[in-house]
Amino acid sequence: MSRQEDVLKQLQSFSEDRPQGVSAEEIAHALNINRSTASRYLNGLVQSNQAEKIAGKPVRYYRRSSQQNQDIGESLQPLVQQGMAALSYPFQTLHVLLTGETGTGKTYLAEHLHEEAVKQAYITKDTPFVTFNCADYAQNPELLVGQIFGIKKGAFTGAVQDEPGLVELADGGILFLDEIHRLPASGQEMLFYLMDKGVYRRFGEATRERQAKVTFIGATTERSDEVLLPTLFRRFSVKLTIPPLRARSRKERIALLHLLLQQEEGKMDTHLSIEEKGSEAFLRYSCPGNIGQLKNDVQIACARAYLRYLNHKDSQVTVQKEDIPIENDVMKSFRPRENVYNDPVQVSETFEEQGRSEEQNIPLPNIYQRLDEKQAELNAVGDIAAGDSLQKVVNQYIQDLTDHYPEGAISYDAWHDLVDEDLLQALQRAPTVLSEFFSRELDKQSLYVIGLHLQNLRNHNMGDNQLLPSFSRAPQRERKAAYRLAEYLEDTIHFKLPNDEVELLAHFLTPEPEPPPIPNSQTVYILLVTHGRATASSMAEVTNTLLGTAVVQSIDMPLDISAEKTYEEIQANIKRALSLQTYQGVLLLVDMGSLVTLGDTFYHEWDLPVYTLPCVNMPMVMEAGRKSLVQGMTVEEVYESAYKAMTLFMHEGNSSQVPKRKRLIATVCFTGEGAAQLLEEWLAAQLTEADKDVVIRSVRIHPVSRDTSILDQLKDYYEIVAIIGTVHISMDEIPFIPAWELLKQEGSSRLFKLLEVTRQNQSLPVDNHQHVQEGYQAIANGLGEIVTYINPRVFCTILDDCLSQIQDYYGWEDDRALGMGMHIGVLLDRMMHAHLHDEMEELQKTMPMHKDFDHDLAEMAVWEPLVNRLEETFQVEFKHTFLKATMKLSR
Amino acid sequence: MAKQSIKVIILCSWGATSSQLAKKVEQAAEKRGIEADIYSGGTGDFKDKAAEYDVALLEPQVRHLRKEVTRIAEPHNVPVELVDQTAFALMDGDKVLDQALKLAE
Numbered sequence: 001m002s003r004q005e006d007v008l009k010q011l012q013s014f015s016e017d018r019p020q021g022v023s024a025e026e027i028a029h030a031l032n033i034n035r036s037t038a039s040r041y042l043n044g045l046v047q048s049n050q051a052e053k054i055a056g057k058p059v060r061y062y063r064r065s066s067q068q069n070q071d072i073g074e075s076l077q078p079l080v081q082q083g084m085a086a087l088s089y090p091f092q093t094l095h096v097l098l099t100g101e102t103g104t105g106k107t108y109l110a111e112h113l114h115e116e117a118v119k120q121a122y123i124t125k126d127t128p129f130v131t132f133n134c135a136d137y138a139q140n141p142e143l144l145v146g147q148i149f150g151i152k153k154g155a156f157t158g159a160v161q162d163e164p165g166l167v168e169l170a171d172g173g174i175l176f177l178d179e180i181h182r183l184p185a186s187g188q189e190m191l192f193y194l195m196d197k198g199v200y201r202r203f204g205e206a207t208r209e210r211q212a213k214v215t216f217i218g219a220t221t222e223r224s225d226e227v228l229l230p231t232l233f234r235r236f237s238v239k240l241t242i243p244p245l246r247a248r249s250r251k252e253r254i255a256l257l258h259l260l261l262q263q264e265e266g267k268m269d270t271h272l273s274i275e276e277k278g279s280e281a282f283l284r285y286s287c288p289g290n291i292g293q294l295k296n297d298v299q300i301a302c303a304r305a306y307l308r309y310l311n312h313k314d315s316q317v318t319v320q321k322e323d324i325p326i327e328n329d330v331m332k333s334f335r336p337r338e339n340v341y342n343d344p345v346q347v348s349e350t351f352e353e354q355g356r357s358e359e360q361n362i363p364l365p366n367i368y369q370r371l372d373e374k375q376a377e378l379n380a381v382g383d384i385a386a387g388d389s390l391q392k393v394v395n396q397y398i399q400d401l402t403d404h405y406p407e408g409a410i411s412y413d414a415w416h417d418l419v420d421e422d423l424l425q426a427l428q429r430a431p432t433v434l435s436e437f438f439s440r441e442l443d444k445q446s447l448y449v450i451g452l453h454l455q456n457l458r459n460h461n462m463g464d465n466q467l468l469p470s471f472s473r474a475p476q477r478e479r480k481a482a483y484r485l486a487e488y489l490e491d492t493i494h495f496k497l498p499n500d501e502v503e504l505l506a507h508f509l510t511p512e513p514e515p516p517p518i519p520n521s522q523t524v525y526i527l528l529v530t531h532g533r534a535t536a537s538s539m540a541e542v543t544n545t546l547l548g549t550a551v552v553q554s555i556d557m558p559l560d561i562s563a564e565k566t567y568e569e570i571q572a573n574i575k576r577a578l579s580l581q582t583y584q585g586v587l588l589l590v591d592m593g594s595l596v597t598l599g600d601t602f603y604h605e606w607d608l609p610v611y612t613l614p615c616v617n618m619p620m621v622m623e624a625g626r627k628s629l630v631q632g633m634t635v636e637e638v639y640e641s642a643y644k645a646m647t648l649f650m651h652e653g654n655s656s657q658v659p660k661r662k663r664l665i666a667t668v669c670f671t672g673e674g675a676a677q678l679l680e681e682w683l684a685a686q687l688t689e690a691d692k693d694v695v696i697r698s699v700r701i702h703p704v705s706r707d708t709s710i711l712d713q714l715k716d717y718y719e720i721v722a723i724i725g726t727v728h729i730s731m732d733e734i735p736f737i738p739a740w741e742l743l744k745q746e747g748s749s750r751l752f753k754l755l756e757v758t759r760q761n762q763s764l765p766v767d768n769h770q771h772v773q774e775g776y777q778a779i780a781n782g783l784g785e786i787v788t789y790i791n792p793r794v795f796c797t798i799l800d801d802c803l804s805q806i807q808d809y810y811g812w813e814d815d816r817a818l819g820m821g822m823h824i825g826v827l828l829d830r831m832m833h834a835h836l837h838d839e840m841e842e843l844q845k846t847m848p849m850h851k852d853f854d855h856d857l858a859e860m861a862v863w864e865p866l867v868n869r870l871e872e873t874f875q876v877e878f879k880h881t882f883l884k885a886t887m888k889l890s891r
Numbered sequence: 892m893a894k895q896s897i898k899v900i901i902l903c904s905w906g907a908t909s910s911q912l913a914k915k916v917e918q919a920a921e922k923r924g925i926e927a928d929i930y931s932g933g934t935g936d937f938k939d940k941a942a943e944y945d946v947a948l949l950e951p952q953v954r955h956l957r958k959e960v961t962r963i964a965e966p967h968n969v970p971v972e973l974v975d976q977t978a979f980a981l982m983d984g985d986k987v988l989d990q991a992l993k994l995a996e
Contacts, residue, residue, distance in 0.1 A: 689976075782982035786911035815976045819903075819952025822979065826907040848905060848935065889904045889952065 006031055007041040011051055012063045021052075021060030055261040057273035057318075075248050076109060079240045083113040086238040087174075087215065088122040095195060095235055097180075098219040100242030103292025106219035107131070109242060110176040113217065128173030130166050134182035141184040142717050146203040148177070149190055155204020155662065167200055171212040180218035181227035185710045189700070191216070192232040204662060206695045207684060231700075245290040253283050260295055261319075264302040270309070272302065274319040281324050300325045422493045423454060433488045434509075437481035458495070475506075482506035523584040524628040524635045525577050528554040528621060529570060529598075530591040539618060543625045551625040552589075553577070559735070559754070563594045570598065571605075578606060585609040585635025587624060589616040589642070611639045619645045663755075664695045664718035666711055668725030679724055691755045694721065701729060721754050776800050776821050783825045789832035790874060795825050798873060802866035809862045810890050820890065827882060828870060835876050847885040855887050863887065896926040898943060899991045901974065902960065903950040906933045912950070912974070915984030916991070927988065934960060942967040946994045948974045948987065970994050 010030050014022040028038035042061045045051035054060040086094040096113070098106040114129045137144035146155065150165030166175055177183070183191065194200040195216065199209040218224075218236060225233055245253065257279060265272035274282075278301070287294050304323040308314045482505040489495045497505065530536040533556055540554035555573060557566045574586055585608055588599045592614065599612030613620065623645035627638040667679040680698045687694055695718065699710050708729060714720060723729050724737045737751055776799035783792035799821045807817040834843040863886075867878045899916065903909035909931035920927035930944065934956050937947070941963050947970070949957055954973055961971045972994050978986035 778977075779980040782980045785915065785982035786908070813954065815951040815973070816954050818976060818980060819908075819950050819954065822908050822950070823904065823952045826911065827905070830907060846905070848933065885905070 003033075004041050004044060007038065008045055008050060008063070011042070011045070011061060014062075021054045021062035023058040023060050025058065027061070053262055054258045055265045055272050055274070056258075057271075059271065075243050075252060076105075079109065079242065080112065080116065082238055082240060083109070083217075084116055084120070084122075087113060087117045088120070093195075093213065093215050094237040095216040095218070096238045096240065097224055097233075097236035098217065098240050098242060099224050100219075100221065101244045101288075101290055102221050103290030103294075104242040104244055105291045106242055107176070107178055108291070109240075110178075110217045110219065114174055114176075123173070128170045129176070130170040130173070131176045131178070132166050133178040135179040138179075138182040141187065141713065142203070144183065145187040145190065148175075148183075148187065149194075149200050150202035150205075150210075152202045152204035155202075162202070165202060167194065167212050167214055168210070170214045172214075174215045174217060176217045176219070178219045179221070181220045181222045181224070184713050185229060186697075186713055188229045188232045189710070192229065192235055195232075195235045204695065206692075245287050245294065250283060254279075256291065256294065257282050257298070260298040261302070264298060268302075268306065268317060270317055272305075272317045272319070275321060277321040278319045278324060281321050297325050420458065423458070423489075423495065426489055426492050426495075427454075430485060430488070434481050434485060437477055437484065454489075454495070454497075478509040479503065479506040481509050485509075522551060522581075522628050524633060524638045525574065525583040525586045526552045526589065526624050526628050526638075527570065527573060527577075527586065528552050528589045528616065529557060529566065529595055530554075530589075530616065531557050531559065531593065531595075533558045535591070539616075539621050542618070543621045551628055552621055557595070566595075567598065567601075571602070574602070574606070578608075583608065585611065585638075587628070587635050587638055587642070588612040589621060589624060590614050591616055609635050611635050613639055613642055615646070617646060661717060661719045662693055662695055663691075663721050664697060664714060665721050665751075666714060666723045666725075667696065667698045668701045668711075668723055668729055669698070683724070687755075694755065701725075722751060724751070776803060776818070779818060779822050779825070782822065787825060787829040789836070790825065790829050792825065794873060795828065795870075796821070798866065798869045799824075802869055806862050806866065806890070809859070812890075823889070824866075824886065827886065828874065828876070828878075831876050831878070831882065832874060840879070844879060844881045847881055848888075853884055853888055855884070859887060896928055897992065897995055898928045898930070898945045899948065899995075900930040900932060900937065900940075900944045900946070901948045901950065901987075902932060902934050902937055902953060904933055904953050906931055906936075908952075909933075909950055912979070912982060912984070912987065915982050916987050917984070919984035919988045923985075923988075925988070925992075927991075938963055941969055944969050946991045947971045948991060948994075950974050951976060951979060 007027060010027055011022065014026065014030075024039040024042055025035050027042065028035040031038065042051060043053075046053045046061070051061050051063055054062065083096055086096050096110075098109060100106055110131070111129075114123075117123045118125055118127070132147065134144060137147055146163065146165070148166050150168055151163040153160065153162045190200060194212065194214070198213055199211050201209060216236075218228075220227060224236075224239070245256075248256075261272060261274060282294070282298070282301075287297070289296070301319045301323040302317070305314070305317045305319045309317045479502075482502050485505065486497045486502045489497065528536045528540050530539070536554035536556045540552040543552045544550045553573065555566065555569055570588075577583065586602070586606075588595075588602075588610065590596060590598065590612060596612065596614040599610050602610045613624070620642045624638055624642035627633055627641045665683060667683065669679075680696045683696050697714065699714075701707070711720070711723065711729065722735045722737050728738065729736055735754060776796045777793070779799075780792040780796040783790075783795065803817060803821055806820075807814075812820065830843055831840075834840045863883060867883060870876075871878050899913075901909040901913050901916070913929040913931035917927065917929045920929070934949075934953055937960060941947070944967075947960060947964050949960060949971060951973060957971065957973065964971045972990065974987055975990055977983070978990065
């Protein structure tokens, strides 16, 4: 024991004037013990975190100070102190925001702050510290928000059970959110709300507020005041900026390099050393990816050195200058990685890789293990070309690391949601490919349309539906260009187009003739009729644009237009069409409601078949449009294939599937807190049982910009029934109801109408006149009819306070709880009666009792608050017999 | 007009709330000149007398017994339903009567 202390003391005294550390030899010499003994003690100190080991030859040690962590670097010390000040502040939760270039060690600093806080006993060891990288789910903001706040069962497709969020895990502790700017505005709002009020909701949860006390450490590479909502930005009381590697002192860089090398050595079963030239190269290159990149580059270098060692070219692992992935000594600029996206397979792998890793700083698969495994495998089969195979492992590893650091964030716009990445990339280069054909610039619009079209073709597995109409051919030049483009697509992304599709493509490239004529070959008249101001016309427009001709006609049915009027309009429309051209049949594509049966009324009207296809979606419209162009197609055949398009679409189960979205009512005002929240509460009380799935969200609208991006995002995940508020917001297809209108009868009836038509499950009986009132006050009226001694309102207020925990305990459905409330009310009334007339004994005898009925203390405790309140309020003893009988009934 | 009297039983656990509701329904029937006998009782008593009724209505606090009650009622061709929640909460005899009449059709 004392020997170890001697070693420690000696190390301490050496360390003061020798920051580069001392070797075991020197310690041994100073203490006059033998070297291996010294080495053993030193390693013991390293194990107990009292000393630090520096990889090299010889291995050196230095004293690890408990107060200051040298490995984190001097330039970070002030930051650590500020961060600690925030975490140790006892009166209020102070949140910390870290900014800095990529790889500067924001995650590291966050972890370090946590460690220090534990060490200095500001927080206990078991205080949660949860790390999460928002970039992992950046492609799916819905899931991202769900990960953080939890998901309510059924919030979206695939949410098959309630999932607690990280906020719940981190309750009472620290939640580190890396790349916090990836949070969508709605998520930032939720975060702000949680910081502010200490409450949050799981994703998809409408009414239940949960509580959590969480200290947030956010991190971002972006300008935080630009990427975060101002409200959220202000919530971070402490903002720390981490300097890039190039701004750090040489001394710090040395310490860092040693630390990283040491970590690598820890993974090997042998010693690791580095040549002087090698370490110099590491210290001098610009390393724009900062510590993150340095770490990767060190790993790559070590892997190469280890490979040499495995191949017995070296007797030990020594990193040489050549191992370092730096192009000579030149300042290496961050390599652009355009090649990454050439190969579609590569892309998806890259994304998966990122998706899988929980946090950026998780080390990649241990390369040494990979190499060892490979070698063992090769030895077993006696492969001669072992070196090559091993080299491949290393190359793959390097590739993995490279992919781990993709250049910047890819900008996402609508295209990316609709069109596969590879197709998109290819099409973006199409103007260059086609430049020999067109002097004019290929406009973005045509590319957009082509992209959507090809994507659609891809989704439908092509091949099956190659029957394209014999439309007139596009001009020679466009056809040539189309074939060139097809060739290009096949070469680059292996996307082969049938010839007639190429001919169709040529039309896309042809300057648009205005207006697109209805093709003469069309024999089936297709009319799309749906609810909404622009739904039908938009869908028709997309289809017509994609197919290049106006094959689908449309009638919009705004909600304020009566069914009769729509009927007349449809009739007139078809009549006009039939007078212009001979059709063999009519196909009505409709969405829901009375439209579904509308077609039947027309059946005998014109002596030609009228088919109706309900529940129409985009692929069906497209398919119907396409098929209707095929010569000789009957209306029945068009109907069939359009119908199949719907089911095909569902079976595919790919990401383009349309999930049944939850409904949402957005309340808006300039603060998101005042009027909007009031409205939110009011609405929650108005919703009937049939509309209990409706989520109500208050949204802040910026007074100047009136930016609706939050609403746009919500729109992607919810079916927005209406926007209600004090700020007029106009969004297509979503009705806006001014707050004042709700005060009038017609205002709320309009809202209820909207709720009714958007209900997914129409089977629930609806009673618009009598909404179930909030809580148990509903039964106050009923009780008032039948009780004599108790005040039903007072009684129901007590139920409101006390019955929900009982309901939770037994897992009652809402209506059963309501019934129980009624039962207890009547029971109490009878008790009062018996009490006054001295008939308690008799009343007790009427209770249905079982002798062997038993209950435990937990069940008893659940009832206690209610029983106490009732006894106190009504001044009557709630006898145990009654309670027991009620418990029995409750189960 | 001269409809046969309809026999309805309203069931709860103890017979207290159901007897009150039965009273309300009876009053409603009287007012409308409908011949109706409304009974009430605990689910325990139902077993022996199921055959006597045309319709059985279950109060929500015993909704978990619905299956059992239905099983007993089925052989006697007595339809079983839960009392409409809102009507129950309001002790709305009219509505419950409507429900019973509809169920008996």
